[in-house]
Amino acid sequence: MAEAEFSKTVTLAMTGASGAQYGLRLLQCLLAADVRVWLLLSDAAQVVINTETDCQLPGSGDDQAVEAFLADRFGARPGQLKLFGKRDWFSPVASGTGSPASMVICPASGGTLSAIACGASNNLIERAADVALKERRQLILVPREAPYSEIHLENMLKLTRMGAMVLPASPGFYQRPRTLEDLVDFVVARLLDQLGVEQGLLPRWGEAGSVGEAAQQ
Structure with a gap:
């Protein structure tokens, strides 16, 4: 399907940090908002997903099976969700001429932050982030670590x-x-706001239903 048939396109990457629930919920909300999603999953991310959630991905490194599973689970329209393998250097996200305007890495491991910061580009997630930086496009990183080292x-x-x-x-x-x-x-709502995607997960400060609004009544 052409991009015009969707509201926008977002690259969503998930790495091996704890917090798979954030990435899966963001994926669900993006698809529900008619956003086309190009999905990147590290090997460690798939292990964490299977460990932390009831979303048990198909095994054996079958990207097509994982894509079909997630598309069915979250009700994606045909062509709305595409999973790219970690060495798919011909995918759109690997080049500035094809990558979308926004990329989110959720959750982002400390190792991924390090690799992107030094321009390693050893896999498609790192390369896609490198492209976002060099093209001056939106790149949002969602670390889930405690405490942070220097x-x-x-x-x-x-x-x-x-x-x-x-x-x-x-x-x-x-x-x-x-x-x-x-x-x-709460976290997913903040991400959707940054991406410019309408969300009803969390009222904004001062809106009806927020604590700020309730305090004035």
Whole structure:
């Protein structure tokens, strides 16, 4: 399908940091918002997904089976979700002439931050991020680590100065979360806002239903 049939295209990468729930929920919300998603999964990300969630991906390194599984699970339209392998150097995200305007790495491991910061480009996730930086396109990194070492902090500062946005998986509590899903949705809502995708997961500060609004009543 042509891009015009979708509202926009976003590259979503998931690496081996804890927090697979954030990436999967973001994928679900993007697809529901009629966004075409080019998905990149590291080997470690697939292990973490199977460990942390009830989303048990097909094994044996079958990218087509994983793509079909996720498309069915999250109700993707035909052509809306495409999973690219880690060595698919001919994929659109590997070149500035084909990559979309926005890329999110959620969650982003410390190793991934390091590789991107030094321009390693040893796999498609690192290359796609390198393309986003060199083309001055939107790159959002969602680290999920605690505590941060000096190495992590230096890499995040370096990437921020290059033009990337570091948006840690640090949910707020002013919306008075009651479930694990509420905490996940807080971070995903912030990501959707940054991507310019309409979301109803979290009222903005001062809107009806927010703590700020309730305090004025």
